[in-house]
Amino acid sequence: MNEPPPVTKRPTRVQLFATCLVDRFFPGVGHATVAVLERQGLQVDVPLDQTCCGQPAFNGGFVEAAAAMARHTIDVLSRSSDPVVVPSGSCADMIVNHYPGLLAGDPIYADKARALAARTFEFSQFLVDVLGVTPADAQPGPSLAYHASCHGLRGLGLREQPRRLLGAVAGGRCTDLPDAETCCGFGGLFAVKMGPVSSAMLRSKLDAIDASGAEVVVATDVSCLMHIGGGLHRRGSRVRTRHIAEVVADSSHA
């Protein structure tokens, strides 16, 4: 579960699965991801009929709804066998770790799910593990504090890759938030189903951001960032949130 699938030679084309939140709320993250990948010399295909990976339904236990969305996503991403890059740890985790089990009993999609899982990567995982992006001189800029989104961290084992990438483009400017690996409290529908607890967890995360003194909070998932960012904005804080693809795109390296 934590090991990146073996890749023998450097791909020339990738598909982008933007995710529903990026698509609808943070299109800039999608553009940044494309820009970074193109700068690496890759051709980036964006299937126009992509929608949602189905994770919210899956997490709520609505497996039929989730399976339907999974089948659609598999169809969308299986017209070509190019690797899939996802600017979201949780959506990549859904495809990689949950699609195979979800569709294990489906005579047509079981194999397709496994095949897709084997060539799907979260953004920082793809840059570091597949493309082997090497560290370069870090650029000046605002201080960054890294929040480790849970599903990428624990589902995909993204302990090193985001930190390596951020270290490469921001150097010592980027540090972990205190309690970086503690859940921010988004959890999808958890944020509304368990609103008061979610808010309490958010408050802990915001306190940690205060304590860090950072100007920008970075993560691999816009889900965490919209929750944290929404809280920061409510407080009138000047701290901003940026997706890791945007930070990388902003720098002239990688």
Added chain:
Amino acid sequence: MHDAALAFHRRIDAALADGALRRALALTTGRLARGRTDAFAAMPDAEACRTEARRIRAHTIAHLDRYLDEFTRAAEARGGRIHWAETAADATRIVTDIARRHGITLAVKSKSMVTEEIELNAALEQAGVRVVETDLGEFVVQLAADRPSHIIAPIVHLSRGDVARLFQEKLGAGQDDVADIPAMTAFARRTLRSEFLDAGMGISGVNLAVAETGSLCIVTNEGNGRLTTSLPRLHVAILGLERIVPTAADLAVVLTLLARSATGQALSVYTNVITGPRRRGPGAGPEAGGEPDGPEELHIVIVDNGRSRLLGGELAEILYCVRCGACLNACPVYRHIGGHAYGSVYPGPVGSVVTPGLMGLDDWSEVAQASSLCGACRDVCPVRIDLPHLLLKLREQAARRKLAPLWLRLAMPLYSAVATRPALYRRLGSIAAWLARAVERDGWIRQLPGPFAAWSASRDFPAPAAQSFVQQHEARGVVTGAAS
């Protein structure tokens, strides 16, 4: 919303409003979690040990009938008496019968979650037996007629002032007796020592039983586990039927992880292994050459109470649990709401699976929703139970049984129908973005409607982009992939 679910949310609200509780929880869970991290960092083969501990527990549960059988024969061969309890009521009846038969009026108890699960104390009290909890935290909980709020730290929710007041009001403690924590501890020791010495029956749980020798392993830091199982003439041990390992070597592996996971200690202060009652020598009298002390009778009550039913399904992995409490210390939800909010004997991540598993989803499905599925629990479980996976299975069962709120049951199939129709998805997305313009200001929405209103209690919500990423990318003219 279902009554039980409403009650759960009320308890959560109460816990979140209790600043003292939250500070205590943060302090306690933080310290215990750090203890675990340090202890594991100091173990060069910690991961190999966890893998082996998981293998031991998985193998045991997969052959539970064999090992229960072996345990029973071995325990009986060494003088123990085995009783079988299908339900909580059966278990309490067995223990009260034993008490009655021996004219027991006072029993001492060392901490045991399964005895709370079966509500043993109440049954014994009704049968005229005074039951004294001897674990300091449980003793206080008993005095306060309260419930423990953490598997390892039962009175994390009480202050020293609370304890002092209890000792003074209920036990007539003087000012000096409650002057500080060491004084209160010494007072409790004196008070409980005479109970230990007078009790006719000692009741304990079992951390782990060993099948090959019929042994019971009971761990404590205070020593009350030893006193309970050594002083009174009768020892009654309550054993959940899944708490067993095949051999002594297996026990040693699990013990290597148990205290380290719970608190960061290499071992609990007392790892107490009981194999049968006191061994008498041949003949009678003090010169007969047997053991000089120990209980004359050992009764082991094997409790099912839903465990075998839990075994027969997709939640069975939860039976690997050795009740260390590490998942509680790692869980950000538990850290904020504490144990009482969960409303049952088993709180935290393990509780959110065990409670619906043993007691049924009808009343307890909401507890399985109280998780963001962050996975911190799985990271620290000594036997690597995939708790998030089990929670997902529970949610699946709840959704199938229509226990989810109505709006979700309507919204999910609707969302799925839209998300599998890309043209409709894009059109509805554009409409939603257009509608949002009416309520957004500077790119943010202050108040979300309907079931999403809870978001707005503490956060603003980003306004949807006028054009989606895919639309913008398509407009750039760099297009491949099938058009919808």
Added chain:
Amino acid sequence: MTASARDRIMASVRDGLLRAVLPDATADRAGRWEPPAQVPPREVLVDQFSRTLAALTGHVHRAATATEAADIVIGVAAAHGAASCLSWGDEHLGCPGLLSLLAARGLARVTYEMSGDSVERGRTAHDVGRVDLGLTGAHAALADSGAIVLVCGPGRGRLASLLPPIHVAIVSERRMWPALPALVQAEPGLLDAGSNVVVVAGPSRTADIEMTLTHGVHGPKHVHVILVP
């Protein structure tokens, strides 16, 4: 009645096993984790044991002879005003002649035998409970946890290490093990050696009240281990 409850539970277990989802369950029992084969030299283990037990607020002493051991025990007794002791039999202390030396120096030994009758037991326990110091040997010591392993049996009662507020244990350095799995692997019959085998890691402790550590809640407050050759 009980037999049929057993039958029903076992049937329920067997029935459950037909549908149980048990990840990573293996058919064979063979373990795949072994305690490390490389055992550190004894002095290293003794040092680790001493440091670990000291960190738990236990005390470690070394004695080369019974006289030295007696000096230590008398010293501990004097420090706490202890006039009597509960002790294992001389042959079980691992320090021949110690008990007579202690008797000669005024530390009276209290012996007991728990009767089968509940009331008698209570009376004996109350008397025995007044003794200040408990003296035992030990079957082994564990370096990683600062713990000693006590196997009860004839001449080796449970109460000596349990009731008095002071517990002094004599253990041979030759019985020092790296950790519990290593000991159990070498002595698979250990658990069966007596009705009670207890591993004691320092003095009784609790942090139940406001996470504040205190010692001597129920078990001994002062633990002294005397390492002998």
